[in-house]
Amino acid sequence: MATCKYFTWAFMATIFGLLLGTWLGWHATGTLAGAAQILFICTVLAVLEISLSFDNAIVNAAKLKTMAPEWQHRFLTWGIVIAVFGMRIVFPLAIVAIAADIGPFAAIGLAIDQPGEYARIMNEAHVGIAAFGGTFLMMVGLSFFFDAEKDVHWIRWIETHLARIAGIKGVEVFIVLVIMVAFSRLLDAETATTFLHAAVYGLVTFLAVEILGSILDASQQALAGAARGGLGAFLYLEVLDASFSFDGVIGAFALSQNLFVIAIGLGIGAMYVRSMTIMLVEKGTLNEYRYLEHGAFWAILALAVIMYVQTLVHIPEVITGLFGAGLIGIAFWSSVRWKKMACRQDEAVVADVAD
Numbered sequence: 583m584a585t586c587k588y589f590t591w592a593f594m595a596t597i598f599g600l601l602l603g604t605w606l607g608w609h610a611t612g613t614l615a616g617a618a619q620i621l622f623i624c625t626v627l628a629v630l631e632i633s634l635s636f637d638n639a640i641v642n643a644a645k646l647k648t649m650a651p652e653w654q655h656r657f658l659t660w661g662i663v664i665a666v667f668g669m670r671i672v673f674p675l676a677i678v679a680i681a682a683d684i685g686p687f688a689a690i691g692l693a694i695d696q697p698g699e700y701a702r703i704m705n706e707a708h709v710g711i712a713a714f715g716g717t718f719l720m721m722v723g724l725s726f727f728f729d730a731e732k733d734v735h736w737i738r739w740i741e742t743h744l745a746r747i748a749g750i751k752g753v754e755v756f757i758v759l760v761i762m763v764a765f766s767r768l769l770d771a772e773t774a775t776t777f778l779h780a781a782v783y784g785l786v787t788f789l790a791v792e793i794l795g796s797i798l799d800a801s802q803q804a805l806a807g808a809a810r811g812g813l814g815a816f817l818y819l820e821v822l823d824a825s826f827s828f829d830g831v832i833g834a835f836a837l838s839q840n841l842f843v844i845a846i847g848l849g850i851g852a853m854y855v856r857s858m859t860i861m862l863v864e865k866g867t868l869n870e871y872r873y874l875e876h877g878a879f880w881a882i883l884a885l886a887v888i889m890y891v892q893t894l895v896h897i898p899e900v901i902t903g904l905f906g907a908g909l910i911g912i913a914f915w916s917s918v919r920w921k922k923m924a925c926r927q928d929e930a931v932v933a934d935v936a937d
Contacts, residue, residue, distance in 0.1 A: 588861040595853040599846045600624055606842060623838050624847040630834070630903060631851020636910050637885070639855050640878035641722070642819060643862035649815050654863070657816055662856045664820060671845045673824070674831060677711070678703045697839035709773055709893050710780035715825040716889030717758060717784030722822060723883035724754040726875075736876035736913060758785060765890050777893055784825075791818050872920050877913020881906035 600621055607620030646654050679689040682703055693700045726732075727741055728748040735741035747753060762781045766774040794814060827848075834844040862868060868875050888902050 588864075589854065589857045592850075592853040592857040596628070596850050599628070599850045603843060603846045606840070606846075610840075620838075620840075620843055623843055624850070627834055627838070627844065627847025628850035628854075631848045632854050635851065635855040636858075636907050637878040637881035638823065639858035639862060640868070640875060640910065641822065641882065642855075642859040644868055644875050644878075645815055645819055645822075646859065646863050647868070653813070653816055657819055658856060658860060661816070661820060661823070662852065664823075668824075671841065673827070674704060674841060674844075677707050693841040697841070700841070701839040709769075709776050712889040712892050713762075713777045713780035714784040714787075716886045717762065717781040718788050718821065718825045719882050719889070720758050720761070720886035721754060721785065721788040722825075723879050723886060724757060726879040728754050734872060734876075736873040736916060737880070741876070755785065755789075761890070765893065768894055773893070787821060791821050870921075871914055871917035873913040873917045874910065877910040877916075880913070881909045884909065 603624035604617045604621045607617035608614075610616060610620070642657075646657065649657070675686060675689045675693065678684075678692060678700055679686050682689070682692070684692070689700075692703075727744040730745060730748040732741070732745050732748075735745070762778065762785075766778050766781075769777055791814075794817065797814070831844070831848065834848060838844055838847075884905055885902065888897055888905075891897060
């Protein structure tokens with residue numbers, strides 16, 4: 583299957599989304615300049631979302647390849663609906679409704695009639711969102727490296743030591759709790775309380791999803807002989823997708839305060855993440871490139887730390903995206919080098935046998 587065919591739906595979403603964004607700009611301003619401005623913002627938001635989501639696609643693919651085919655299909659259909667409409671529209675509205683203590687319809691009215699106030703409330707909720715998402719992603723990243731059965735290591739001098747101490751129960755939780763407390767001491771008392779509460783919820787959510795996933799998948803296997811990774815893995819991926827989306831959703835308000843423009847731009851990006859995920863699974867790219875998955879999980883840990891640091895200072899989303907993409911790029915280059923070396927060794931062995 584040609585690579586471009588994987589992106590057919592993403593291309594269609596891009597065309598539809600950019601046309602819709604142009605119409606919104608024209609409807610709101612009545613000028614070509616206004617329409618062009620909204621078109622540009624939607625394009626930038628889509629590129630931003632894609633740059634922030636390389637690691638998301640790789641981790642999704644790594645989890646999906648262990649799931650039963652029917653659950654793969656459900657994640658790639660229902661999951662994209664939840665990702666686009668749930669995280670890009672419902673999630674910001676829910677944050678505003680809770681923070682302002684108003685109903686969901688009032689939050690929609692605020693987004694339409696008072697976008698500046700809507701954006702202000704979202705930005706004020708940034709500390710809690712960053713703490714929750716950063717904690718969840720930190721646990722995701724550490725769980726990959728603290729694995730006693732992991733025998734492939736990219737950054738050997740770190741990953742081998744992490745694998746050796748993986749047998750210590752609760753070591754990931756201990757590390758995350760220490761980092762949480764350390765960061766909270768850098769904040770003022772009121773902000774630190776918000777940070778710690780949200781971070782604890784992020785940790786509890788990760789543990790709850792892991793426990794619930796194990797129970798649900800074990801039940802499915804017992805009742806239906808399902809392949810590993812069903813409803814539990816689906817829930818895990820949905821929460822993971824949400825955690826990846828926090829940074830992009832909050833950062834989008836720096837470019838636009840219009841909820842629908844943000845949803846269009848980030849929704850286009852989400853479609854490309856879906857397409858990349860399908861391509862990685864079907865083409866077996868993770869198996870072909872040995873260290874690509876490692877790069878993605880290092881990028882996750884980097885994103886988690888950046889989300890924590892953003893409670894202290896602002897870090898442009900462009901830097902976050904480039905840093906994560908850079909780690910994955912280096913991992914890809916390392917994988918290519920390893921493949922070449924392995925081929926040379928195989929050729930040398932064949933030559934020795936022939937002699």
